[in-house]
Amino acid sequence: MDKIKQVAIVGGVHGNEFSGIYLIKQYQAKPDLASRASFNTELVWANPEAHYANKRYLHSDLNRQFKNTDLANPRLANYEQSRAKVLNAQLGPKGDAKTDLLIDLHNTTSNMGACLILTQAGPFYNQLAAYVKMMMPEAIISRDEDHFAAEEHALMCTVGRYGVLVEVGPQPQSVLRQDVLELMDCMTQHILDFAELYNSNSLPALPKQTEAFRYLHSIKLPMNDKGERLGMVHKNVQDKDYQPINPGDPIFTLFDGTEIYYDGDTTVYPTFINEAAYYDNNLAMSLNEKVWITLD
Amino acid sequence: MDKIKQVAIVGGVHGNEFSGIYLIKQYQAKPDLASRASFNTELVWANPEAHYANKRYLHSDLNRQFKNTDLANPRLANYEQSRAKVLNAQLGPKGDAKTDLLIDLHNTTSNMGACLILTQAGPFYNQLAAYVKMMMPEAIISRDEDHFAAEEHALMCTVGRYGVLVEVGPQPQSVLRQDVLELMDCMTQHILDFAELYNSNSLPALPKQTEAFRYLHSIKLPMNDKGERLGMVHKNVQDKDYQPINPGDPIFTLFDGTEIYYDGDTTVYPTFINEAAYYDNNLAMSLNEKVWITLD
Structure with missing residues (x-):
């Protein structure tokens, strides 16, 4: 055993x-x-x-x-x-x-x-x-x-x-x-x-069933051709790890005030929102789907 | 003028x-x-x-x-x-x-x-x-x-x-x-x-009167003779900048679980609680008194 x-x-x-x-x-x-x-x-x-x-x-x-x-x-x-x-x-x-x-x-x-x-x-x-x-x-x-x-x-x-x-x-x-x-x-x-x-x-x-979040992919901050950041994580998303982001929800705010909306097709759940260590890579957050862990 | x-x-x-x-x-x-x-x-x-x-x-x-x-x-x-x-x-x-x-x-x-x-x-x-x-x-x-x-x-x-x-x-x-x-x-x-x-x-x-906080002095984390930290800011104080600390209030928690109490004589108001940049100096927080700014 x-x-x-x-x-x-x-x-x-x-x-x-x-x-x-x-x-x-x-x-x-x-x-x-x-x-x-x-x-x-x-x-x-x-x-x-x-x-x-x-x-x-x-x-x-x-x-x-x-x-x-x-x-x-x-x-x-x-x-x-x-x-x-x-x-x-x-x-x-x-x-x-x-x-x-x-x-x-x-x-x-x-x-x-x-x-x-x-x-x-x-x-x-x-x-x-x-x-x-x-x-x-x-x-x-x-x-x-x-x-x-x-x-x-x-x-x-x-x-x-x-x-x-x-x-x-x-x-x-x-x-x-x-x-x-x-x-x-x-x-x-x-x-x-x-x-x-x-x-x-x-x-x-x-x-028998345990809720979990399954990693899909990460998304980057808005940037220009020179690699400069054009915006930041929207304040509605900040600190809302695991809270649903639906298609059309605001996700970034550009420095000129423009809001950028999530353009995916399905509800996703963010993690590592604005994590300092991902600064080098300009990562804004990871996106996840909700899944269930099933025991036999 | x-x-x-x-x-x-x-x-x-x-x-x-x-x-x-x-x-x-x-x-x-x-x-x-x-x-x-x-x-x-x-x-x-x-x-x-x-x-x-x-x-x-x-x-x-x-x-x-x-x-x-x-x-x-x-x-x-x-x-x-x-x-x-x-x-x-x-x-x-x-x-x-x-x-x-x-x-x-x-x-x-x-x-x-x-x-x-x-x-x-x-x-x-x-x-x-x-x-x-x-x-x-x-x-x-x-x-x-x-x-x-x-x-x-x-x-x-x-x-x-x-x-x-x-x-x-x-x-x-x-x-x-x-x-x-x-x-x-x-x-x-x-x-x-x-x-x-x-x-x-x-x-x-x-x-005529505006509330303000006047800096008194900073206090250090508990340390041993070798300069190693023995404890951390008490969780009751964490994030409570500008909230009063009274004589006898818990202020640090040692890693062995012991609580350390504030031993001053008067009520003080903390700022820069657990500020990351003060890591080098082992500073735990600044202490302030409440004062009034008076206009003539």
Whole structure:
């Protein structure tokens, strides 16, 4: 039977997302908080130099360095590319990992609350999602599992045999909010409890249907030919992560006052609205559809 | 009679505070928005390289470089020290400035709304404060005018004969929020209107008493001997800028769960609560007393 024997909780993949870094410190001070009877837990601070520099990363985004081909490429040698290889050796190797479950802790500046992001599919994830949502109704389940095969996924969490992201906001970069830290701790504790119950085959009855949001694509801010921004996220959309955007709803305001309307055909649900870290790419938000996770 | 003939509106002194940078761009596209019949307005983007780097500053905080002795010291030659000398030549020189009124636009990650910060004293400022608060009741007036003589003040706004800061939040670093941009525009427009009415001696009847907050001192996060943080701003205080803290109120939560209480003797009013930019100095918040600005 499938067992979770080794868990890794990873914080600080991004140096200016403080909650994971401090939650790891809290767990290091009281290791019982992060372990259960049926498994061991390793606590990992992924990117300390980026934190000391008070930046998301020094050379390149660590959470985009875990493709199999990149991990195997010795010429990729900058700080984060090197950290990825070290973390893969420590917690993986990806595809044959000593870590059964990897929990990667992140913050967003968007108003996303406590969000469990699943990047791979399968019955384990479906039960985990149903359990977390049942125990923590304010939790949001986000799915992005069918855009890549696991070996092509570049995310830290794909190093584990199972892996999830815990994404909590809103929190500005380089700030530590007590409420956000507590939400991250709460969701992490539920995931650890789930693994313990899963191991002993003693999960409670789980809901047959669990609401989730499935990633479709991201949209960019309005820009001119020179790559300059012409507008911003409409104030009606700001902070309204997971709230429906219908065809014809205002979505951007140009600096000259013009409103731009959503021109899609169906209702979509935005996430990562105005996320600061996506500044480089001029991303305005991610769009999702509402889906149901069904247990047999 | 005192006249405001030359105004400067300065944005982007800090590269990751986006509202001022974009408000300057909007005004450059429609210069009439920034001028009035009785004065000219110069629009200045103070620190473009810090913005391109998506950082507060490259080498040192530009808004701490305007002491007279530093402006006169040719050995202070890093990027921001050089920008300060250029801006002083362009808009000053400080103490004998061609700019009668300098409006310096800033953002904070703290929940401070639209805040007019006065760093110098006098009847002009008192009338300005009374006018802005009358026209924009949600505005907050903040005073920090009696800690330094003007020549020792290190702030950008002290380059002008008169100078104020417009500080608007909450906005994460590197994010542009429409609501925050509109608040900044609104306060700036009221300041420009005031200057126009001041010049023509046609100010409306102003309230005799205007509420303001006077800066007392800042307090640091709890730390150990090694300079590591032991706790964070208490969640009861987070986002409660300008709300009273009374002796004995919880103010910090340590990572071990202990609550720390405010041990002052009097009621104080916090500002810049958990401001991201004060990370380097471990500052938790500024404390203020409530005062009244009185017109004769």
